[in-house]
Amino acid sequence: MPLQRHRSLATPLALAYAALVLYASLYPFTGWRWPPGQDFATLVVLPTTRWYQGFDLTSNLLGYLPLGALACIAARRSGLRWLPALLLALGFGAGLSYGTEVLQQFLPRRVPAREDFLLNTAGTLAGALLALLAHALGMVGRWQALRERWFARESAGALALLALWPVALLFPAPLPLGLGQVGERLRETLAMLLQDVPWAEAAHTLLAAPPPAATPLRPLTESLIIALGLLSPCLVAYSVTRAGWRRAAVAAGALALAVSGMTLATLLNFGPANAMAWLGPAVLPGLVLGLLAALLLVPVSPRVASGLGLVALTGLVVGVAQAPADPYFAQSLQAWEQGRFVRFHGLAQWVGWLWPYAAMGWLLSRLGARGGSGWT
Secondary structure (H helix, E strand, O other): OOOOOOOOOHHHHHHHHHHHHHHHHHOOOOOOOOOOOOOHHHHOOOOOOOOOOHHHHHHHHHHOHHHHHHHHHHHHHOOOOHHHHHHHHHHHHHHHHHHHHHHHOOOOOOOOOHHHHHHHHHHHHHHHHHHHHHHHOOHHHHHHHHHHHHEOOOOHHHHHHHHHHHHHOOOOOOOOOOOOOOHHHHHHHHHHHOOOOHHHHHHHHHHHOOOOOOOOOOHHHHHHHHHHHHHHHHHHHHOOEOOOHHHHHHHHHHHHHHHHHHHHHHHHHHOHHHOOOOOOOOHHHHHHHHHHHHHHOOOOOHHHHHHHHHHHHHHHHHHHHOOOOOOOHHHHHHHHHHOOOHHHHHHHHHHHHHHHHHHHHHHHHHHHOOOOOOOO
């Protein structure tokens, strides 16, 4: 008898994770050329490498484990039995890994290797097997029951955003919880695109000019932006969470994730001794203000929460756009872009840049949806 189909959070998470893995595997996307001395037949046979470190082994193995788990859970929740679900997840992860390794041969700054493909495939298989074990033990079913008690039926998009929010916090930002600062990178990209366009010379000159130095934010302004950075994911969660004590628990969980994410990001950049250096004078008041605002808004309806979430996210991105880089911001970016973190650069960078805008889009769709609140 076929399994019952469910709308699974694992499906959008698996697709988002696959897209970010693809980006991280091909970053920095520069210098594309046909590999010298090779034809198509030789390209499909992945080369081996003698240079391999423990970090490479761990990252290639563990990096694909969540992908295998998410793909297998999504397949099981869609109605497939365990063996087809396992094969589908394994094929998905192995195919993605093989494709990226082949494409890496066209990028001089990337080093394709057969060992990477084998480790990625092993990680996918391990993740899929763990997912099947969790499914057999009833953990997936218990999560589904918990989700139905806590959240609305159409909550997969919001839960995917909330799952990605801690990842967004790992990429260096100009101030704690300050996501969405894409203005400077957009300016640089547009200036590069218009560099040799005759009719756009004036626009290129304007875009290529260095921006005026931003004035330091006042402590109160910085605290307000940090508060909006904490309040925004809370309101996204409120739009699909039942009113009452569950929302208070969500707010407390968001605070815990914010502190953990910022501490981990600082630890990765500056070492364990400086893990708490992100707690500047304006941070604690901002976190307290954000938590108090989230608790005060616990009783609002999901529709009001969606509207307030749009306001909070707009204030966040506007405020972050005005923030100057702190003295350690450039050093953090250099560590991510040139050091060991280049493997995770695309993952955290794009999530950090786009998370507020993706959340805005989801909330807008929520406000425009018809047919009731979506509660079971």
